[in-house]
Amino acid sequence: MDENKGKVKSLSKAIDLLDILSASRRALSLSELSERAGYPKSTTHALASTLRDRGLLRQLQNGDYALGMRLFEYGSAVSRGFDISELSRPYLESLSSLTGANSVISLLDGESAVSFDYAVSSSGVQILPEIGVKLPLHCTSQGKLMLAYLPQSRAQSVFRRQSMRPFTRHTIIDRGHLQQQLEDIRQKGYAVEDGEYKVGLRSVSAPVFDANGDLKYALTTIGFFRKVSADDFVNAVRVTVDQAGMLSNALGFSSDK
Structure with missing residues (x-):
């Protein structure tokens, strides 16, 4: 069967111009x-004029x-149609499989991080993720990541209102120290929690960006890791x-933009 049968060549050429x-x-x-398309000027003009008349150019x-x-x-209509739980499911499961720990995806809700989906590893000690629970920003890897990537004006506003409550003896309660950590997170591209929210638990969160390049979600691996320097x-x-980078790409993000 001729695989080109039924294809509209002019449509393909028009899409080439958009690309x-x-x-x-x-x-x-x-x-x-x-010149870039390799089409005659007359053809290019006809295609461009049609695209212009339809608002695509x-x-x-x-x-x-x-x-x-x-x-x-x-693009906005496509974004609205995304079911993020369905879209993120393969990445959550892959993350748990590759790390042997649990994986969680979270978003920013006011001044808290809220996890809304997860995957549980089949190996090791099981941890039930706190789904739907408001988590503090200053002592969870999800929260610190979100603070680090917030627009500066909003970040400062949220940062000033953080209670800095100590949950464990490792919780950072000094604003200056936390500010330094946020700068380090922006440079490294991920955030780490080292027993700051719950004793013995350690986690890492990486940013999931939308098509506009804004932080949309935090993808997290959490477990009873012995220490953050362990293999x-x-x-x-x-x-x-x-995995966070691949999920970002699935949402339309491109690091080349």
């Missing part, structure tokens, strides 16, 4: 579009073409960061 403009990160002239005063607002509307925890850090 070219998306990759260019700037408006392009008709000549530039034609816009034409600037100098005649150059740029992506249109309808694409943003389509199994170091592996958990690497795998958690990797």
Whole structure:
């Protein structure tokens, strides 16, 4: 069977133009579009004009073409259609399988971190994640990660209102020390909790970004790791960061943007 049968070549060419403009990160002239696409100017002009009329492209005063607002509307509609629990399930399960510990996904709710889904490892001591419970920001890896990636104005507002309550003898209760940790988290790209919320528990959280590059969720590995310098925890850090990156990509995030 001819695999090209039924395909609309003009539609494919139009999508090529959208791909070219998306990759260019700037408006392009008709000549530039034609050259990069490898299509005659007449063909490129016809395609671009049709896309412009439908709002998929816009034409600037100098005649150059740029992506249109309808694409943003389509992207927003796709984002609204995501069921994050369904989308994140394979990554949670893969994370638990690769680390031998539990995995959790959380979001920021006001001034707390709230976990809404998890996967339990089949090996080791079982820990029941606190789903739907408001977790403190200053002493959980999820919370510290969210504080670190908040827009500066909001972060300062939330930071000032944190109670800094000690949950264990390892809980950071000095704001200056916590501020230093947040700066370190931004540099490393992940947050670690070392028995600060519950004695014996250690966790690592990595950021999950949306298509706009904003932190949307925290992906976490949590378990009774012996210490944060141990090989199994170091592996958990690497795998958690990797899985969070793949989930970010599934949400439309691109580090090239």
